[in-house]
Amino acid sequence: YPPKDWRKERIAPEERVWLVLATLFAIVFLSAFMGLWHLTGRQTTHGEAYRVDPGAYREKVMAFAERYQVGELNGIPIVAPPPGDVYLMAQAFSWYPVLKLKKGETYRLHVASVDFPHGFSLYPHEWSLQLHPGYEWVYTFTPTQAGEYALVCNDYCGLGHHTMVGRILVEE
Ligand code: CUA
Secondary structure: OOOOOHHHOOOOHHHHHHHHHHHHHHHHHHHHHHHHHHHHOOOOOOOEEEEOOHHHHHHHHHHHHHHHEOOOOOOOOEEOOOOEEEEEEEEOOEEEOOEEEEOOOOEEEEEEEOOOOEEEEEEOOOEEEEEOOOEEEEEEEOOOOOEEEEEEOOOOOOOOHHHOEEEEEEEO
16 A cells, blocks of 8 residues: 555654653743843853964054053053053963953953963853953953952963953053
């Protein structure tokens, strides 16, 4: 006799229950956990990301620091006129340079690692992302309060990981 057409076969009721449950679960999971969480979770902002050669990025940061530095390089705040591009470099085990920004101004904050993967978190903005060497992230950044912002590496990157703390100074 002719082969059965599987499309016309009835689904067993208990199988239908599981199909419905699985579909509902998928919908609830996708919308609630991903959709709502994405909208309301206050997690990492979405920046642009570009491929970059770590050496080239280091040179960009050095050129930026040289252009805007006041006095010695190490530990001396870099003052960049807003609005504009400001650069941060993560390396074992420090952040360079120390940026000095103005409250309420909007900057394009570039950040990249030039050696190992580091974690980038910026308090009090609650950003958190992994910096993989070879990529440069660009965030639109508007400091909303004056004072010292903490840059913390939140990915274990070696023996000096716990010392990898930097800062951004924000002036009124
Ligand atoms: Cu860099 Cu941990």
